[in-house]
Amino acid sequence: MGLYDDHVLPIVIHAVCSSPLVMKMRARAVPRCAGVVLEVGAGSGINFALYDPALVEKVYALEPSAGMRRRARRNLATSPVPVEWLDLPGEQIPLADNSVDTVLLTYTLCTIPDAPAALAQMWRVLKPGGALIYAEHGLAPDAGVAAWQHRITPTWKQFAGGCHLNRPIAQLIHDAGFVHAEQDAAYAEGSPRFVGHMFTGLALKPR
């Protein structure tokens, strides 16, 4: 891991992920988490403050980047819920089958190198009846915007920590076996379309 990934990227990601638009979207998703929660790609821990301590027993914060975990120290210290780091990637979740009540994904599925493999792991650890709650960005529905997303992604991901602009988020979640109870996709107001097509939802692992 180079200087850019370890020191510069965590500062950039933290700044982008704290923007008012992103904060508004995460504020709708995080307080819905309940029980034992697995947050995949917890980053700088911006979500920690938004968990409802009346609903959440414990959070497993999976984050493979040491730089991001360092950046999260302040949020960890003030978290209203107990947090335990898991320092592995989402493709290798070190938890037992059917052991968590909620999986949370915020702006992470774009970045995980093997998204289907990571979703298969999330499915494995989620209890039947448990929920995957997500707020992500991804593939736009307009052909013109999508063409640009496909064109830009190979270069973009070199500088943006592996972020893909062109992932069909809801489809990937569906393909992993989750059943959507709620889903929404729309361009965020005030955001460039190539990066601002937002997916939010709640999908269940059926009993």
Ligand SMILES: C[S@@+](CC[C@H](N)C(=O)[O-])C[C@H]1O[C@@H](n2cnc3c(N)ncnc32)[C@H](O)[C@@H]1O
């Ligand atoms: C754009 S950041 C989002 C961070 C956080 N979820 C948030 O909402 O602020 C993407 C995160 O995914 C993490 N990541 C990268 N590869 C990953 C993998 N294979 N499994 C899980 N997380 C990964 C990155 O280290 C980074 O912290």
